Amino acid sequence: MRTAHDIDDSAVLLEQVGQALAYATPLRIQGSNSKLFLGRTVAGEILDTRSHRGIVSYDPTELVITARCGTPLSELAYVLDAAQQMLPCEPPAFGDATVGGMIACGLSGPRRPWSGSVRDYVLGTRVITGHGKHLRFGGEVMKNVAGYDLSRLMAGSYGSLGVVTEVSLKVLPKPRQCLSISLEIDADRALLRLAEWGQQPLPISAACHDGQRLHLRLEGGAGSVAAAHERLGGELLDSSFWTDLNEHQLVFFDEDQPLWRLSLPNNTPGLALPGRQLIDWGGAQRWLKSDADAAFVRNVVAEVGGHATCYSHGLVDSPFQPLPDALMRYHRTLKQQLDPRGIFNPGRLYAEL
Numbered sequence: 001m002r003t004a005h006d007i008d009d010s011a012v013l014l015e016q017v018g019q020a021l022a023y024a025t026p027l028r029i030q031g032s033n034s035k036l037f038l039g040r041t042v043a044g045e046i047l048d049t050r051s052h053r054g055i056v057s058y059d060p061t062e063l064v065i066t067a068r069c070g071t072p073l074s075e076l077a078y079v080l081d082a083a084q085q086m087l088p089c090e091p092p093a094f095g096d097a098t099v100g101g102m103i104a105c106g107l108s109g110p111r112r113p114w115s116g117s118v119r120d121y122v123l124g125t126r127v128i129t130g131h132g133k134h135l136r137f138g139g140e141v142m143k144n145v146a147g148y149d150l151s152r153l154m155a156g157s158y159g160s161l162g163v164v165t166e167v168s169l170k171v172l173p174k175p176r177q178c179l180s181i182s183l184e185i186d187a188d189r190a191l192l193r194l195a196e197w198g199q200q201p202l203p204i205s206a207a208c209h210d211g212q213r214l215h216l217r218l219e220g221g222a223g224s225v226a227a228a229h230e231r232l233g234g235e236l237l238d239s240s241f242w243t244d245l246n247e248h249q250l251v252f253f254d255e256d257q258p259l260w261r262l263s264l265p266n267n268t269p270g271l272a273l274p275g276r277q278l279i280d281w282g283g284a285q286r287w288l289k290s291d292a293d294a295a296f297v298r299n300v301v302a303e304v305g306g307h308a309t310c311y312s313h314g315l316v317d318s319p320f321q322p323l324p325d326a327l328m329r330y331h332r333t334l335k336q337q338l339d340p341r342g343i344f345n346p347g348r349l350y351a352e353l
Contacts, residue, residue: 006054008068010126010134010165016047017128017163020343027343029159031070031098035105037313039158039320039348049100052165055079064123066168069100085171088115092246100164106156109246110206110217113266113281115172119155126166127154130339134165153334159345160353161338175205175219177226180241181234183214187279188270190214194282195267202228206242209279210252217242245280252278252289258315260288260297264306273300298322320349328352 020027026044030036053070060083067076073093080086090109091102103125108117124138127150138151154164185193190209197204203224206217215237218225244250253259257275264271266284271277275290288308290297294316301308307321323331328350335342335353347353 006068007051008054009052009070010068010128013047013049013052013163013165014128014132014134016045017343018132020045020047021130021132021341024341025343026346029104029163029345031101032072032096034094034097035101035107037311038105038309040317040351041314042345042348044343044346047163049163049165050098053098056166058083060085063171063173064168065171066166067099069098069103069163069165069167071099073097073099073102080171081174084174086174087121087169088172089118089121090242090246091118092248094247099167103155103164103167104157104159110208110242110280113284114205117155119152121170122152122155122167123170124168125151125154125164127151127161128163128165130162130341130344138168158348160335160349162344177218177220177222178239179218179225179229180206180237180239181216181218181229181232182237183216183232183234184212185209185214187211187277190279191267191269191283198266198282202232204228204282207280207282208241208245210250211276211278215241250278252276252287255289257289257291258310258312260290261309261311262286262288262297262301262306263309264301264304268304268306271300271304273297318350323350 027047028042028044029047029049031049050070052068054068055071056066056068058065058079065080073091074096076099088111090111092107092109102118103122106118124136126134126136128134138149154161187209194207203218203220204216205219208215216232218228255276262285264284264286268283273288273290274292275288278287280287288297294310298308298321309321310316310319331353
């Protein structure tokens with residue numbers, strides 16, 4: 001599907017990278033800046049990807065779509081929706097995110113524990129490297145994704161390894177039936193129930209506890225969804241709840257306190273942290289609104305084997321969980337190999353990168 005907005009501007013992007021390499025000029029890679037609040041501040045010349053946009057190819061029968069990095073995520077969703085298909089990882093838009101930003105940040109929505117992350121749906125990419133080359137990695141079918149998979153490595157790299165200009169993504173048909181319910185149950189009991197239900201063939205595709213009630217989304221065949229609803233009970237819930245959760249538009253996110261994202265092992269019990277918590281991903285992801293000291297938050301989370309990311313820009317020098325020395329050495333080596341002059345989003349992830 002082609003539109004009047006389809007533009008291959010890769011030559012312009014490649015030229016800008018070439019000039020940056022020639023003069024050792026840092027580049028701040030950006031699309032719509034919808035996730036500017038994530039990570040450290042980057043000082044550098046802006047490389048805006050939004051002019052390089054459009055759906056390159058889409059074959060609904062093959063369940064693969066290829067789009068340029070500046071394509072709005074809303075446009076991708078519109079094209080998929082017309083064929084009753086979707087990107088199951090539900091990446092948040094936070095306004096009008098681009099496909100490139102979706103890959104760079106690697107954020108996934110409520111369906112993540114049941115369907116996988118952004119990284120799991122990346123089949124191939126085209127990338128402008130720190131050597132000034134425009135290269136293709138991976139392919140457009142799952143069997144081509146093998147060995148050292150640089151394409152999936154780009155997911156969550158926050159533009160620190162190269163400029164993703166194009167991406168091929170695996171998509172899936174939309175569920176035949178979708179129903180959301182709300183149960184009156186406290187958080188501790190909800191976590192126990194979710195651990196129990198996780199061992200059973202229930203068609204749950206999202207689970208969130210807002211501090212008062214447990215919200216569930218059931219998806220699948222009409223019969224399995226109806227049977228699950230009959231078994232679990234609960235009141236019907238407007239399905240827009242999941243969009244509001246994913247886009248941080250619930251009242252919880254409006255509170256004037258720093259926001260933390262806590263990533264935890266499955267079945268972790270409640271955490272004793274000051275402030276308010278919202279349980280997502282069946283308990284594996286929790287949102288914390290708190291004025292607590294960053295070191296205290298991270299220590300509590302680390303004790304249960306998790307990590308914490310600060311979503312309030314500028315609150316801490318290292319918004320992402322600090323890495324152990326050994327792991328940081330791997331990151332620095334990888335950065336050196338792919339971006340030897342250090343021009344791509346320097347310091348966005350960590351000051352050492």
